[in-house]
Amino acid sequence: MPAAQTPPSSQKAFLETEDGTTVPCLFNPAQLKITRSNTWAGAALPGRGVTRLRYTGANSGVLRVDLFFDTTDTGTDVSAHTGTIVDLMEVDPTLPGTDETKHSVRPPYVTFHWGDLHSFKAVIEHLDLTFTYFSSTGMPLRATMGLVLRQYEESQAFGRQNPTSGTPRPHRVHRVQAGETLDRISAQYYGDATRWRLLASANAIADPLALRPGSMLTIPKLDS
Structure with missing residues (x-):
């Protein structure tokens, strides 16, 4: 019988600046949104119906990602992490x-990396x-950040992605009960409230303190 393959470990997402500096994300995002668009032009002619369009070029791609930051375990200022990304707009x-x-x-251009996924070179257009x-x-201990990254130059990024990289593999789901907290749910499934x-x-x-009763949570499978 062939040996079972060891599942790949979860990899942290990070931003890389053009000088090679890496800015890690404290938590991996739940999703990424990529927008691509082309520009077409056409001139209306008297007495004719639908205008025939002419392709004039591609527009810069856009990557949208929401990040989560939390330092309640250490009690340190979370802006030490968020500020590093804010500074990339200077x-x-x-x-x-x-x-x-x-x-x-x-400002510098950046590249978003997560496992086998590597974005186009981009500038932070909006934060x-x-x-x-x-x-x-x-002292701020928790924060959310929405980033809009606009493509900086021609790129072949976002080809076929390895489906095993990045996001933890779902294992089961849990329906939140009234009064439950994430640490209690973590202790129930992992035997460790700190997860x-x-x-x-x-x-x-x-x-994490505002769970809605009745909502469904994905319980990721821990890497062995």
Whole structure:
């Protein structure tokens, strides 16, 4: 009998800047949205019906991703992690091709990586950051961030993806009961209450303290 294959371990998503610096995501996203579009043009002619269109070119691709940050386990300021990504929207005069004397500066481009998936080179076009939980002293401990990455140059990214990479493999589902919390559900299925963040990441839960009774949770299978 052939030996059973060992399932691949879950890999963390991260952003890579053009100088090779990596910015890790604390939790893997629940989904990615990729938008591609083409531009077509046509001139209406008197006495004719539907205008025949002419292809004029492709538009930049767009990648949308929502990220989750939580540092309640360490009690440290979560903005230490979110701020690293926010800083990527600032202009950097040290980048190749920039010239402050000619007012020609720009922020760096980034690439999103997750397992076998590698995005096109992109700039952060839009960022929404929301702090959702604070310590008693007002320190932010939990946040969500919506990123819109716009393609920077021609790319063949987003070809066929290896379906075994990235997201944890679903194992079962759980219907939330009134009064349940993620740490209690984690203890029930994993025997370890501290694994609640795996449930939060797999189900894109921004506020683990606000579970809705009756909702269904995916319970990822742990890697052996």
